[in-house]
Amino acid sequence: MHHSSLRLLLVNSAKAFLVPLCFSSVVFAQSAAILEGDSAIPLQNSQGMVVTSHTLASTVAREVLAEGGNAIDAAVTAGFALAVTQPRSGNIGGGGFMLISRSTPDEVVAIDYRETAPAKAHRDMFLDESGAVDSQRSRFSHLSVGVPGTVAGLLMALDKYGTIRRERALAPAIKLAEEGFIVPPRFTKGLESVKDRLQKSPASRSTFYKFDGSAYQPGERFIQPELAATLKRISEQGRDGFYLGETARLLAEEMAANDGIMTEEDISNYQPKIRKPVQGNYRGYNIYSMPPPSSGGIHIVQILNILEGYPIGSFGHNSAKTIHLMAEAMKRAYADRATYLGDSDFVKVPVTGLISKEYAAELRKSINTTRATPSQEISAGLPSAYESNETTHFSVADKYGNVVANTYTINFSYGSGITVKGAGFLLNNQMDDFSAKPGTANAYGLTGAEANSIAGNKRMLSSMSPSIVKYQGKNLLVTGSPGGSRIITTTLQVIMNVIDHGLNIQEAVNAPRIHHQWLPDSIRIEQGISPDTQQLLESMGHKIELKSAMGASQSIYIDPMGGFQGAADPRRSTSSAQGL
Numbered sequence: 280m281h282h283s284s285l286r287l288l289l290v291n292s293a294k295a296f297l298v299p300l301c302f303s304s305v306v307f308a309q310s311a312a313i314l315e316g317d318s319a320i321p322l323q324n325s326q327g328m329v330v331t332s333h334t335l336a337s338t339v340a341r342e343v344l345a346e347g348g349n350a351i352d353a354a355v356t357a358g359f360a361l362a363v364t365q366p367r368s369g370n371i372g373g374g375g376f377m378l379i380s381r382s383t384p385d386e387v388v389a390i391d392y393r394e395t396a397p398a399k400a401h402r403d404m405f406l407d408e409s410g411a412v413d414s415q416r417s418r419f420s421h422l423s424v425g426v427p428g429t430v431a432g433l434l435m436a437l438d439k440y441g442t443i444r445r446e447r448a449l450a451p452a453i454k455l456a457e458e459g460f461i462v463p464p465r466f467t468k469g470l471e472s473v474k475d476r477l478q479k480s481p482a483s484r485s486t487f488y489k490f491d492g493s494a495y496q497p498g499e500r501f502i503q504p505e506l507a508a509t510l511k512r513i514s515e516q517g518r519d520g521f522y523l524g525e526t527a528r529l530l531a532e533e534m535a536a537n538d539g540i541m542t543e544e545d546i547s548n549y550q551p552k553i554r555k556p557v558q559g560n561y562r563g564y565n566i567y568s569m570p571p572p573s574s575g576g577i578h579i580v581q582i583l584n585i586l587e588g589y590p591i592g593s594f595g596h597n598s599a600k601t602i603h604l605m606a607e608a609m610k611r612a613y614a615d616r617a618t619y620l621g622d623s624d625f626v627k628v629p630v631t632g633l634i635s636k637e638y639a640a641e642l643r644k645s646i647n648t649t650r651a652t653p654s655q656e657i658s659a660g661l662p663s664a665y666e667s668n669e670t671t672h673f674s675v676a677d678k679y680g681n682v683v684a685n686t687y688t689i690n691f692s693y694g695s696g697i698t699v700k701g702a703g704f705l706l707n708n709q710m711d712d713f714s715a716k717p718g719t720a721n722a723y724g725l726t727g728a729e730a731n732s733i734a735g736n737k738r739m740l741s742s743m744s745p746s747i748v749k750y751q752g753k754n755l756l757v758t759g760s761p762g763g764s765r766i767i768t769t770t771l772q773v774i775m776n777v778i779d780h781g782l783n784i785q786e787a788v789n790a791p792r793i794h795h796q797w798l799p800d801s802i803r804i805e806q807g808i809s810p811d812t813q814q815l816l817e818s819m820g821h822k823i824e825l826k827s828a829m830g831a832s833q834s835i836y837i838d839p840m841g842g843f844q845g846a847a848d849p850r851r852s853t854s855s856a857q858g859l
C-alpha cells in the first residue's frame with residue numbers, strides 16, 4: 280500500500296486506536312468520534328500506548344495497561360496474542376529480542392531469546408555433494424528449524440520485570456485460540472499465498488486450512504484448539520510447559536519423524552540471555568539497540584556515527600544528497616556485517632571498534648560526497664535475490680516510565696511452513712540466517728563468513744533491531760521493524776526522520792524508505808521518492824531499484840512535554856495503535 284493513500288481513523292481517547300481506513304478491520308465497533316483525512320497525525324494519549332501489527336493484540340495489551348499493568352506486562356500479553364492472531368510472524372515457535380527501558384531502576388536491558396542451533400548442527404549441514412548450498416534444506420526442511428526461544432524469553436521478561444501473573448498474560452491468547460477470532464482479509468490473503476508450501480506439512484494443513492484445503496475467508500471465525508492446549512500448558516507450568524513434558528515431546532517427535540536433528544535435550548537446554556544493549560550517541564540523543572547475536576544495534580549506531588559528520592537535516596528529507604550519503608554509509612556498514620558479525624558467545628565481535636566515532640570518521644574519509652563508490656571496491660561477495668518475508672515488531676509505553684521494544688520472528692512468513700503435529704504451532708526456519716557457506720547469500724541477499732558459520736548451540740546472526748532513543752535521560756522514541764536485512768535501515772530512518780528531519784512520529788513511520796546493503800550494489804527504494812531525485816542519484820553512479828514496501832515500524836514517541844504518540848505503520852493493513 281502506498282503511504283499517501285493513508286487515511287486515518289481516530290476514535291475517542293478512551294478507546295482510541297488508529298488504523299489505515301483502506302483496510303476493513305475487524306474491531307471498529309466503539310468508534311465515537313471519527314476523523315478522516317489524508318493527514319499523518321499520530322494517535323495521542325496520556326496514560327499509555329501500545330502499537331502492534333494486529334488490532335486484537337493491541338486491544339488485549341491495552342487492557343493490561345488499563346488495569347494498571349506495566350509496559351512489560353502488556354508486551355508479553357501482546358507477544359502471546361500475536362502468536363494466535365498472526366501466524367505468519369507472531370509465534371511461540373520462533374525467537375526474538377526485547378529491549379526494555381525501565382524507570383526504576385533507571386536502566387536499559389536487552390533480552391536475547393534468539394533460537395539456537397541444535398547440538399548436532401554442524402558447519403556444512405546445508406551443503407550438497409557438490410559443495411553448493413541446498414536452500415531447500417536450509418529454509419523448508421526440519422533441519423531449517425532452530426530451537427525456539429520465544430516462550431522462555433517472554434516468560435523471563437515477565438518474571439524479572441513484570442507485575443502480573445503468568446496466567447493473566449496468557450489468558451487473552453488462550454481465549455483467542457480457543458474461541459477463535461474473525462479473520463481479516465490480510466489473514467486470508469497470506470495463507471492463500473503460501474498454500475502450496477504450508478500444505479506439505481500435514482499439521483499445517485489441518486491447523487490453518489479448512490477440511491477441503493481452502494483458506495478461512497474474511498469474516499469467518501478461526502479457532503486453534505491444539506494451540507490453545509499448548510498455551511494452557513505454558514500458563515499452568517511456565518517454561519516447563521513448553522520446554523519439558525508434552526510440548527517438548529511433540530516437538531521432538533515432529534523432528535524425529537522427519538529427519539530433523541533437534542532433540543528433547545536441545546529443547547530443555549534452551550536459555551534466553553540478558554544482554555547489555557549497544558549504546559551510541561547521535562547529535563546528543565542516546566541510542567539503545569540490540570547487541571549480537573543481532574547485527575542491528577551495531578550497524579544502526581555505526582551508520583548514524585558516519586552520518587553525524589554531515590548536516591543531514593539541512594540537506595533535506597529524502598533529497599538526492601541525503602540518500603546518497605545514507606547509501607554510502609549503509610554499504611560500508613553491511614560490508615562489515617558480512618565479515619565481523621556473529622554470535623558473540625562463539626566468536627569475537629569487535630563491537631567497540633565498529634561503533635566508535637573514530638572508526639566512523641575513518642569510513643567517512645572514504646566517502647565521495649558526489650559520487651557512489653561501487654560496492655565491489657568496498658569488498659566482495661555474491662548477492663542473491665530478495666525474498667518476501669515477515670517478522671513483527673511492537674512497541675509499548677506505560678505511565679510509570681517504562682517502555683518496551685520487541686521484535687520477534689519465525690524468519691520467513693509462516694517460517695519453515697512446518698507445524699508441530701498435535702501442538703498447533705508453526706516452526707521457524709531461522710537456521711537459514713547462518714552463513715551456510717562463506718560468500719553465498721542467504722534469503723535476504725546477506726553474505727557471511729566464519730563469524731556466522733553454523734555450530735551446535737550457536738545463535739544465528741540477526742538483523743532485528745528493537746531500539747529506544749533517550750534524550751536528556753528520558754525515553755523519547757520506541758521503535759523497530761520487520762524486514763530481514765532492511766530492518767536495520769528501516770529503524771535507522773525512523774530515528775533520523777525524527778532527529779534530523781523533525782517529522783512527527785506518524786510521518787516518520789509513513790515516509791518512503793530507502794535501503795542499501797552493500798550487495799547487491801543498488802539502492803532499493805519505495806514508491807514515493809521523486810523521479811528527479813532518482814535521476815540525480817543515478818547521475819552520481821547509483822543503481823536504483825523500485826521494490827515493494829519495506830518494513831512495518833510500529834513506533835511510539837514520548838513527548839518531552841508529556842503524552843504518548845503512537846504510530847502504526849500503514850504498510851501492514853492490520854497495524855494498530857491504541858492508547859489510554
Ligand code: DON
Nearest residue numbers: 668669670741742761762763
Ligand atoms: O533475524 C533476522 O534478521 C531475520 N530472520 C528476520 C526476518 C524478517 O524480518 C522477515 N521479515 N520481514
